Structure formats: structure tokens, C-alpha cells
Amino acid sequence: MFFNTAIILIENAVISRMMKRLFFYYIFLLGIGLFLVSCNSESKKGLSIPAVPEVTEKARRAAAIEFLTDLINSSSSSSEIYYKRAKLYLEDERPKEALEDINTAIGIKANNGHFYQTKALILRELKEPQQALEAASKAEVLNVESPELFTLLGDLYQQIGQFAKAKLYLNKSLQISPNHGETYFFKGEIAARQGDTTTALQYFHQTLNLKPTFLPLYLKFAEVYTALRQYDLALFYSDEGIKQHPKNAELYYKKGVTYQRAYQTDSALASYTKAVKLDSSLTQASFSAGMLYFKIRNYRFALPQFAHTVKINPKYPDAKLFLAICQEFTGDFASAILTYEQIIAENPSDYRATGGLYRAKRKQDYGSYIPDNFGSSTDTSGLTQYDIPRKNVDTTFRPLQPKSRLNLKPDSSRKN
Structure with a gap:
């Protein structure tokens, strides 16, 4: 009992310290705002005022991560701090660091279901x-019951092809929260994987109505409508997604595919x-x-x-082969030979690289497939000469004979 009370007091002290630091952080931002107001009159007089950087969501996240890192470095061993920093790392698209933090949090306090739910999201x-x-599943065992967890379980089951279990959890999510937009999205994923595109699109549009900022939705719209050859709709939803997420590279990639x-x-x-x-x-x-550059034979831009x-990604399929071909076709034979040799060392049975290596070496030695002095240095007089038999063609003009007339007798059986 005493031990639990001590833990609670320590965590309250840590939270108190966090609140104090956040208070000073907001006082600092307020000071910047007051400074701008005070400088407004000077700006009207024509004085130049340096632009203050916009406080973006990424900047706020970075400040929060730095704050929590300071707490951890000050010998704080609270599981909640590692848990919160893990969630921030995940939002900041740094999943490896997030996984390290959430594992530390679980190591400190192993019976918190929300920790396992966050770990599942990271994985x-x-x-x-x-x-x-x-x-x-561990989070569910630890009595976490939320539409977010059931939707997550539904997605994970559909990813491994267990659609019946996936539907079960997604329906449980909708029983708790009928307007949970992500749940409809994953129901659409299941319908799409089972070949029911019409139903899938209906679920996707439900998600759009309930959660219009959901990034995977726009990626899926672009993919599905491109597959259906409805390119205008695919581009429309790609652009709508870019409005919501202007810095997302995958949306531009999907747009490029369309x-x-x-x-x-x-x-x-361009995309x-x-x-x-x-x-x-x-x-x-x-x-x-x-x-694309390679197909139009623009090897210098493709390279x-x-x-x-x-x-x-050195293991990206065929990337190294096309790099070698571009090096070869742009005249960098030495680099092409090295790249072809690397490919053959990794896969001795790659006949394309073997042929490319032969070509590149010939070009490096001769500058082309055949040496310039090949005709003058090669004596062909001793080779057997083969005469091709010729057939005489009679070209005498002869007038055409008129066609003979057929003298057909009248049909005796035909009545006039």
C-alpha cells in the first residue's frame, strides 16, 4: 500500500513539473504575441520587422518531444512519459523510436492495456x-474496449486474410460507435479484397462523410478508380487528399500512377x-x-x-540493372561494368546482366560493337565464294488474246 502511494506521489510530482514547464512555454508564446502587437505601430511607420516563424503542428510536436526528453534525462522513470513520447514519435512518423519508447513503458508497467494498443499501432x-x-490482442485481454482497438483488430485480421474475424471486430466497433469513420473504411477494404468493388466504394464514401481527413481513404480512392480506368475521379480524389495533406508524398505518387x-x-x-x-x-x-524516362530513351535523365x-534501397527489384544499362548507354562503360559485375555476383544466373557486361566491355574496348578498322584488317579473299543460281526471265511482250465466248444452248425446260 505504501509503495503504491509513493508511486502515485512521484507521478503527480512529474505531472506537476510538466504542467509548470508547459505554462512557461505558453507564457513564451504569449510574449511573442505581445511583442508583435507592440511592434504594429512601428510597422505602420515603415520600419522592417523580422518575420516570426509560424508555429506548425510539427513544431509543437517537436517542442513536446524535447520537453518529455528533458524529463526522461532528469532520471524520471515514469511509464506515462515514455508512453506519451512514443505516441508523439508515431505521429511524427518515427515508428522505430516510438517502438523503443513503448517497449520501455511496458517494461516499467506491463499491465496497461493502452500501452499494448499503442504498440500495435506502431507495429x-x-x-x-x-x-x-x-x-x-493483449490490450483486449487487459480490458481495453474501445472502437479504436476493435477497428485496429479488424484491420489486422483483414491484413492476414481472416475476414470473418475482421468483420466481427469491426461490427463490435460500430456497436459502440456507429459513426466511427475508420471502421467503414476497413469494411470497404474487406469488400474490395473479396472482389465487391461496388460495396467497397459505398463504405469508402461513408468514411469520407464521417472522417474527411482520413489519409488512407484518398490513397484507396486513387488506387481503385485508377484500376477502374476512371482517371478523372482518381485525380479528383488525389487532389482532394493533397488539400488535406499537402506534404504527403504517397498522394503525389498515386497521382503519378494515374x-x-x-x-x-x-x-x-512531375508528380x-x-x-x-x-x-x-x-x-x-x-x-x-x-x-518513364527509360522508355522514351532519355537515359541521362533516367540514370x-x-x-x-x-x-x-540496393535490393529494389531491377533498379541496379536499369542503372547499369543507363550507365552503358550514356557512355560510362567503366561504371556500367562495375554495376553489371555486382549484379552477377549477387545472382550469377542473371543472363541480362551477363549480356550487358559483354556489351559494355566490347564498347569500352572498341567504342562500338565492331572495330572501325574491321574491314581493312580482315582478308576475305580466301573465303569460299558461293554463286547464287539465277533464273532467266522472259520479258518478251505478247498481246493479250480475247476471251472465248461460251456458246450455251437454251434450256429446253425453261418456258418463255
């Missing part, structure tokens, strides 16, 4: 659905380039841009796209 972000399912399927190459290249600019790790976009893809 889902890391594309580990089976491990995420184990964590989410343009590419619609044979609008320039627009597709892929924007996607890579927003997220350099999005190798699908750089590789797709490289392939840096493939080089970027290989740099970020």
Missing part, C-alpha cells in the same frame, strides 16, 4: 501485422518528382520516374532516378 506502421495483432496509366507522361513525371522531393525514401516514385533508388 502496424512498421508493416508487422502478425506482431501487431499479438499486441492488440497520369502514367492515362498516358500523360509529363504530368506523371513522381514531387513525391521524391517530399520523401526521398519513396523509392517507388524514383524508380517509376526512371522507367539519376535509378541511382537514387539504388542508394536508398
Whole structure:
């Protein structure tokens, strides 16, 4: 009993300290605001006032993470602090750091179901659905009952193909909260995977009405309408998603795919380039841009796209091969030979790389497939000469004979 009371007192002290620091942080922001008001009269006199950076959501998140980090560094071992920082890391798209924090929180306090729910969300972000399912199930065992958890379980079950269990949990979510938009989205995912596109779109539109800021919805709209060749609708929802999430690289990538399927190459290249600019790790976009340039034989523009893809992900399928081909076709034979040799070392049976290595070496040695002095240095006089038999053609003009007339007798059986 005494131990539990001590823990509560420590956590209250930590929370009190957090509130004090947050209070000073907001006082600081208020001071900036008062400073701007006081400088308003000076601006009217023509004095130049430096622009104050906008306090964005990302900046607020960074400030909160820094604040919690200071608390942790001050020898605080509260599980709640690690839990809160894990959630912030997840929102900041730093899932590996989030996973480390949530594991620390669970290590301190292993009977908190919300910790396991957050761990499941992190593992889902890391594309580990089976491990995420184990964590989410643990949260359910620890008596967490919320539409968010049941929706998460429904999604994880549909990811591993257990649609019956997925539907069960999604229905439980809707029993608690009938207007939970994400739940309808995952019901749509199940319908789409089972081939019922019409029902899937109905669920997606329900999600749009209930939660218009849900990012995966716009990605799915772009994907589905592109597959249906309704490119105008796919582009419309891509643009709507970009309005909600202007810094999301995947939306620009999906938009590029739609343009590419619609044979609008320039627009597709612009979208892929924007996607890579927003997220350099999005190798699908750089590789797709490289392939478009490659198909129109613009090897000099394709080369840096493939080089970027290989740099970020050396195992990306065929990226290294197309990089070698571009190096070869732009005259950098030495680099092409090295890249082809790397491919063959990784996969000795890759006949494309073997052929490319042979070509690149020939070009490096001769500058072309056949040496310039091949005709003068090769004596062909001793080779057997084969005469091709010729057939004489009679070209004498002969007038055409008139066609003979057929003398048919009248049919005796025909009556006049």
C-alpha cells in the first residue's frame, strides 16, 4: 500500500513539473504575441520587422518531444512519459523510436492495456501485422474496449486474410460507435479484397462523410478508380487528399500512377518528382520516374532516378540493372561494368546482366560493337565464294488474246 502511494506521489510530482514547464512555454508564446502587437505601430511607420516563424503542428510536436526528453534525462522513470513520447514519435512518423519508447513503458508497467494498443499501432506502421495483432490482442485481454482497438483488430485480421474475424471486430466497433469513420473504411477494404468493388466504394464514401481527413481513404480512392480506368475521379480524389495533406508524398505518387496509366507522361513525371522531393525514401516514385524516362530513351535523365533508388534501397527489384544499362548507354562503360559485375555476383544466373557486361566491355574496348578498322584488317579473299543460281526471265511482250465466248444452248425446260 505504501509503495503504491509513493508511486502515485512521484507521478503527480512529474505531472506537476510538466504542467509548470508547459505554462512557461505558453507564457513564451504569449510574449511573442505581445511583442508583435507592440511592434504594429512601428510597422505602420515603415520600419522592417523580422518575420516570426509560424508555429506548425510539427513544431509543437517537436517542442513536446524535447520537453518529455528533458524529463526522461532528469532520471524520471515514469511509464506515462515514455508512453506519451512514443505516441508523439508515431505521429511524427518515427515508428522505430516510438517502438523503443513503448517497449520501455511496458517494461516499467506491463499491465496497461493502452500501452499494448499503442504498440500495435506502431507495429502496424512498421508493416508487422502478425506482431501487431499479438499486441492488440493483449490490450483486449487487459480490458481495453474501445472502437479504436476493435477497428485496429479488424484491420489486422483483414491484413492476414481472416475476414470473418475482421468483420466481427469491426461490427463490435460500430456497436459502440456507429459513426466511427475508420471502421467503414476497413469494411470497404474487406469488400474490395473479396472482389465487391461496388460495396467497397459505398463504405469508402461513408468514411469520407464521417472522417474527411482520413489519409488512407484518398490513397484507396486513387488506387481503385485508377484500376477502374476512371482517371478523372482518381485525380479528383488525389487532389482532394493533397488539400488535406499537402506534404504527403504517397498522394503525389498515386497521382503519378494515374497520369502514367492515362498516358500523360509529363504530368506523371512531375508528380513522381514531387513525391521524391517530399520523401526521398519513396523509392517507388524514383524508380517509376526512371522507367518513364527509360522508355522514351532519355537515359541521362533516367540514370539519376535509378541511382537514387539504388542508394536508398540496393535490393529494389531491377533498379541496379536499369542503372547499369543507363550507365552503358550514356557512355560510362567503366561504371556500367562495375554495376553489371555486382549484379552477377549477387545472382550469377542473371543472363541480362551477363549480356550487358559483354556489351559494355566490347564498347569500352572498341567504342562500338565492331572495330572501325574491321574491314581493312580482315582478308576475305580466301573465303569460299558461293554463286547464287539465277533464273532467266522472259520479258518478251505478247498481246493479250480475247476471251472465248461460251456458246450455251437454251434450256429446253425453261418456258418463255
